[in-house]
Structure formats: C-alpha cells, structure tokens
Amino acid sequence: MPSGGAGPGSSNSSSIGPGPKGRRAASASSDTGSAPYSSNADDKTLHETYLWPFYDAVKNGMGAVMCAMTKVNNTLSCQNSDLLLKHLKTELGFPGFVWPDTMAQNNALESAINGEDYGSSSIWSTSTMETMLANGSLTETRLNDMVTRNLMGYYHVGLDNGLQPEAEAEDAYVNVRGNHSKIIRENGAKSMALLKNNGALPLNKPRVMSVFGAHAGPVIGGPNQGMNIDGAGPTYQGHLASGTGSAQASYPYLVTPYVSLTNKAVEDGTMMRWIMNDTYASTAGSSLIPESDASTAVTPSYADYASNADACLVFLNALSGEGADRTELYNDDQDTMVSTVADNCNNTIVVINAVGPRLVDQWIEHDNVTAVLYGSLLGQESGNSIVDVLYGEVNPSGRLIYTIAKNESDYNVDICYTAQCNFTEGVYIDYRYFDAYNVTPRYPFGHGLSYTTFSYSDLTISKPSTLSKAPSGNRTVGGYADLWDTVTGISVDVSNTGSLDGAEVPQLYLGFPASAKQPVRQLRGFDRVDIAAGNHETTTFDLRRRDISYWDVTAQQWLVAAGTYRVYVGASSRDLRLNGTFTVETY
Incomplete structure (x- = not known):
C-alpha cells in the first residue's frame, strides 16, 4: 500500500522512529539547543496511535531509534524518561540503542540517565563521563548498559566473523548497486494507485499523445540538486522522485516520464507533443503547417496540444521539505493546467506524485478527466515505473495509505503554530475520523483500482x-x-x-x-x-x-x-x- 501520518515526537514518520532504524521525532530546535515546540498527547493516544507501530518494529528487530529535537509532553525527547525508559525500553522491551538527531542532545547528565545511549563527543567527553561516574550521578551499571546497546548490533549481524572486506580508499569506486534498478522499477510500479479509470488506461499505441506539466520532465540541471532541511515546495519544477533533507536520494541517474514516454512513442509510432511547464503561455507558431491530428504540431499551447490528441497526460507533484510544513493541499497553477487541458481533450489522464494527500476536487468530476494515477516518490526509475502502469506492462495494485478528502476542511487536524501542540484528536485521525463522523471522502483509505x-x-x-x-x-x-x-x-x-x-x-x-x-x-x-x-x-x-x-x-x-x-x-x-x-x- 503507497505514506502518511505523523505524531508526537515525529516529522516524516512516527513518534520515536520506525523501520529497521527508527526515524526521528520532529520539527526544529533553537540556537540554544532548547526545543521551542512540545508535542503533547495523552496516555491513550500515545499508546493506541503512536506507540502502536513501534511494537511491531521492536518485535521485528529494530536496532536503533533516533530521539528528536522537539519536546514530548514538555520534556526534551532525548532526556524523556517516560518515552525512552518507561515506554520504549521497558514496556516494548527494546534492546537496541537510542541516539540523538542533530542538535537534539542538550544536557550530558539528563540525556545519559534518561535513556539516550549514543551522544555527541562534545557533550559526552571523556572527562565529563568520568566526572559523572566519580560523583555517582551516572552509575557504572547504566554506562555498561549504554555500551552493550551500542555494540549489540555489531555482533548480532556477524560483523565479527572475520569475513568483512578490507577498507577501500576514500575515492575508490565500488559498485554495490547490483540489480537495484530492477527492484526500484518493479516496486515503484507496484506502489502506484489507480484512483479513477473510465476505460482510458492502459494506453494502446495512441496516434497522438500530448504531455503537460513540469513534473513530466527533468529540471534544468540534474538529476541531483541541493535540497536543504529548511523546507521546500509547494511544488517542484521538474520530475519529483525523491524527498528532501534526510530523505534526499543521490541519484546515479533519473528516468523521467518524458524519457520513458518518448521510448514508447518511438516503439509505437506515436506522435508526441509536450509542454513541460505548469504555467505555459503560448507562443506564435507557423501557418505553413496546419494543426491537426495527422501532422506534427508547431503552435504550442495547452489548448492547441490538447485539442487534437488521442491521449493527454498531465503530470502533477506536491513537495515539502524536512524542516517545514506543507503550505497547500492543492495548487492553483497545476489545477488550472488540468482544467484547461481537459476543456480541450476528451481523454485527459492525470498522474500525481506527492509527499502526502493532494486534493483533486478542483477537476476530478470534469467529464474529460478519464483516469488518475497516484503515487509517492519513486526514485531513479520513476518514469519507467509510471509508464509501465500507464501502458499495462504492470497491472496497478497500489492502495492509498491516507484518505483524500473533497475539501481541506474535511480533515480534522491542522498545522500547529504554537509552542504547545496538543494532539486532541486522539486516535481519530484519517479514516477513523471520517468513519466516526460520517464524512464522505473523495477517495478512501485503502482505495486502488486494477x-x-x-x-x-x-x-x-x-x-x-x-x-x-x-x-x-x-x-x-x-x-x-x-x-x-x-x-x-x-x-x-x-x-x-x-x-x-x-x-x-x-x-x-x-x-x-x-x-x-x-x-x-x-x-x-x-x-x-x-x-x-x-x-x-x-x-x-x-x-x-x-x-x-x-x-x-x-x-x-x-x-x-x-x-x-x-x-x-x-x-x-x-x-x-x-x-x-x-x-x-x-x-
């Protein structure tokens, strides 16, 4: 199923951190190292919503957890004994180690005695640790526990078996990619959710195909760009296939939809036109070549390229960065583009890749919007994964992992702009809220066609x-x-x-x-x-x-x-x- 959800102590993922390596807990810290925000949740909410997935993660071998820069219930995450000692290490039986996000460790003693196991050498210097041991504020038992937790993973995965290769030179080329591109392509296609299909897909050798939107093609210089953790978006002026900040990929290459569609056009003899911009203004063409579905086109505009096409593919994206919240759930420029194309093309297919819910009600009921394909960020093979589904090489099977509402106001949560962020919605988030209050979604949690x-x-x-x-x-x-x-x-x-x-x-x-x-x-x-x-x-x-x-x-x-x-x-x-x-x- 394609990701959503965040909670106390969380940013992109979950409360203390998921996965084989727990992701961090969230937002920002001040220059003094004291987090300005506190994510506050009551005991029932913390257990039934935010600790719930950590039970599965711990049970299935999670080895490390990152504590966040923010506070949880008004105590810094990395010195929060309730979070780290009571819940994570005792209640859940977590045997691994806890380490801090950047600038998340604040106090040497408080972090050591309240559950952090790995820290900054500038805060946990040898002399500092020796002083705490000497005065009894840090016990030898706790120090041994920290050491054991740090070393456990090394032995657990057998790195002491003497079979590890010699260290390579810093600039040595070591190809570790193997068949990764194949795996990425296959799983990218599997993750795409077909939300709507009025018989438009799969495509079958369209005679004329028009492609629209910045998301269809590459950025001017790429594939990698410096995306920092201070926030990004709300859209990306190129094909979006990676997150930002800690979630940023380093592509060896990036296959955009434009490249993959061009390959299909060559194979099928399709005439392909494109405007890879979300706000394109038409320019003068030539009167020597008539605009029709039987000729190449020379007068680029949304209306012209749409009017004589057998299939119109409109590509949209939505982006946000690690250090900032999203500012919109739909985009006026993109939605105007979709509507303009649909007004002139009776087979308008919309492809969306987004970091979270992206509303579609500005155009979803347009008679000429015949299909919507929706997914997350697919990595270096993104264009191939998308086109595999569009042409039926892969039968779509992805499912929404969040609800797409009809209106922003249909969601019961909003951005917190205050220092105290109270998760008063409790367990009633996403489909649980929509079901409890009988709110009709545009596309429900778990939806996906075939x-x-x-x-x-x-x-x-x-x-x-x-x-x-x-x-x-x-x-x-x-x-x-x-x-x-x-x-x-x-x-x-x-x-x-x-x-x-x-x-x-x-x-x-x-x-x-x-x-x-x-x-x-x-x-x-x-x-x-x-x-x-x-x-x-x-x-x-x-x-x-x-x-x-x-x-x-x-x-x-x-x-x-x-x-x-x-x-x-x-x-x-x-x-x-x-x-x-x-x-x-x-x-």
Whole structure:
C-alpha cells in the first residue's frame, strides 16, 4: 500500500522512529539547543496511535531509534524518561540503542540517565563521563548498559566473523548497486494507485499523445540538486522522485516520464507533443503547417496540444521539505493546467506524485478527466515505473495509505503554530475520523483500482478460546510475550473475475465492543495477492491478542474487552465486501 501520518515526537514518520532504524521525532530546535515546540498527547493516544507501530518494529528487530529535537509532553525527547525508559525500553522491551538527531542532545547528565545511549563527543567527553561516574550521578551499571546497546548490533549481524572486506580508499569506486534498478522499477510500479479509470488506461499505441506539466520532465540541471532541511515546495519544477533533507536520494541517474514516454512513442509510432511547464503561455507558431491530428504540431499551447490528441497526460507533484510544513493541499497553477487541458481533450489522464494527500476536487468530476494515477516518490526509475502502469506492462495494485478528502476542511487536524501542540484528536485521525463522523471522502483509505476485477466470497472466522483480560506472559522483545499470540483466524476467498492477471489487496477491518471505546473500524491486516485471470486464492489473517486489545489508562495495560467483535473484509475502508462477527469471553 503507497505514506502518511505523523505524531508526537515525529516529522516524516512516527513518534520515536520506525523501520529497521527508527526515524526521528520532529520539527526544529533553537540556537540554544532548547526545543521551542512540545508535542503533547495523552496516555491513550500515545499508546493506541503512536506507540502502536513501534511494537511491531521492536518485535521485528529494530536496532536503533533516533530521539528528536522537539519536546514530548514538555520534556526534551532525548532526556524523556517516560518515552525512552518507561515506554520504549521497558514496556516494548527494546534492546537496541537510542541516539540523538542533530542538535537534539542538550544536557550530558539528563540525556545519559534518561535513556539516550549514543551522544555527541562534545557533550559526552571523556572527562565529563568520568566526572559523572566519580560523583555517582551516572552509575557504572547504566554506562555498561549504554555500551552493550551500542555494540549489540555489531555482533548480532556477524560483523565479527572475520569475513568483512578490507577498507577501500576514500575515492575508490565500488559498485554495490547490483540489480537495484530492477527492484526500484518493479516496486515503484507496484506502489502506484489507480484512483479513477473510465476505460482510458492502459494506453494502446495512441496516434497522438500530448504531455503537460513540469513534473513530466527533468529540471534544468540534474538529476541531483541541493535540497536543504529548511523546507521546500509547494511544488517542484521538474520530475519529483525523491524527498528532501534526510530523505534526499543521490541519484546515479533519473528516468523521467518524458524519457520513458518518448521510448514508447518511438516503439509505437506515436506522435508526441509536450509542454513541460505548469504555467505555459503560448507562443506564435507557423501557418505553413496546419494543426491537426495527422501532422506534427508547431503552435504550442495547452489548448492547441490538447485539442487534437488521442491521449493527454498531465503530470502533477506536491513537495515539502524536512524542516517545514506543507503550505497547500492543492495548487492553483497545476489545477488550472488540468482544467484547461481537459476543456480541450476528451481523454485527459492525470498522474500525481506527492509527499502526502493532494486534493483533486478542483477537476476530478470534469467529464474529460478519464483516469488518475497516484503515487509517492519513486526514485531513479520513476518514469519507467509510471509508464509501465500507464501502458499495462504492470497491472496497478497500489492502495492509498491516507484518505483524500473533497475539501481541506474535511480533515480534522491542522498545522500547529504554537509552542504547545496538543494532539486532541486522539486516535481519530484519517479514516477513523471520517468513519466516526460520517464524512464522505473523495477517495478512501485503502482505495486502488486494477485493470481486472475481483470478487470476495467465503468469509470464515474461527472461534477464539476464552482469554484473560490482561496479558500474563513474560516481558520480552516487543512487550508481553502473549500479546503476539494468535487468538483467531479469518480467511476469505478472492477471485479474479476479469480477463487479465492482477494483484488484489484484501483488507481486514475490526470493530470492537462498545465497552472498549474504539473507532468504528480499524485496519488489522492486509495482504497483496497475485491472482491469474479466472483463478482464486484464499487469504488468511491471523489476529493476535494485541489486535483485539485496547489501552486501559487506569490499569496501565492492554486489555481485551469481552463481547462481540465485527469483522469487515474488502478493497478499501469504504469498499467492504464481506462482514461477520466473533465473540470473545474473558476471565
């Protein structure tokens, strides 16, 4: 499925940090090293929304976490004992090390005793550490813990096996790319979500194709440019395939859609025209060559190039940088371009690559907007990945990982401009909010179309055994051991009812008993299943104890509510094909 979401202590990813290496916690710091902002969330919100993915990350071997420049609940992240010691290292059983973001370490003693394990030599100098040990403010036990956590990863991955190569010279050329370009291209195509298709895609040797938008082609000088962490955007005047700041790629090359489409035009004998600018003003052409669908074109304008084309491809992007929030969810110049092209072309296909939700209601209901292909930033093979989907070399199977609203006001969260940023929305973010308040989205969470069709049948739910209300297992990596026990299994048959091979992404949503005070539905599983035309596959979801648990603030524990749980399986958070129930008894 293509990324969204941020929270307390977070910027691009999550609260303390996800992945094999935890990403940082967020925003900015002042010159004095004291963060000006505090991300504030109550205990239930912190657990059910922002700590939730860290349980999975820790359980699956995350080795390091970066603490942020900001405060969380008014304590600096890198000296926040609740965040680092109580939750991360004790509750979640995280065995790895914590290190600070740039300028995030503020105080030698406070960071050492409250959970940071790796720090700046200018703050943790040898003399400083010796002084803290000598006066007893830092114990030898804690220092040994820091050392162990720093070295654990080295031994865990076997770097002590004597098989590592000799160090190369600083300027030596070492080609480590292997088949990476193939992997990047394949996964880029898989991640693209087809939001709308009125039969326009896949393309089949169009006679005349017109391409519009700065996002279709390269920047003037590239592929790499200096994008700093102070913010960027709101759009990029070239093909956007990488983030900025810490998320910036260093391309060996960049395949733009213009390049890949040109290759297809050569192969198919297509006449291809382009205006790779979002605000192009037409210039005089020649009266010697008439403008028609049977000739090359010499009078470039949005209207002229659109009017005689069999297919019009409009490319849009949305960008924001590491150190600044987005300033818009749609762009007037780009949307005017789409509308102008659509007014003159009855087969207008829009391709969007964006860092987050990008609204489309300014033109989505235009009769001539026949398809929308939507994705994130795809890397060096971006143009090939996009064109693979446009021409049907790859059957699209990506899904939205956030809701695209009809209006900005439909979202219940906004940018925080004050020093105290309170996450009062709790767990009701994205589809959970839209469902709870019955807000109709333009495209729901989990949405994505295919060039084939799928049907769902035979929902089967196994009966769970009686469960203790609270987990009773030993604490281990990932929390209490029995949080990960499978309590019930749910299976569904998915059939490919179309004429093309394709991949479907069945999604499992769960509704809790009222006593748990949870959202209407919550995603608890999904799977990408390749299915040949005319065939079917059975998908099984194993629900773990933690999947049916809620955080009880009074008990300070993950509890299971007795009662009836509602099961929904479908193709998005709003396209729910099958439903059923199971009952849990507790003791």
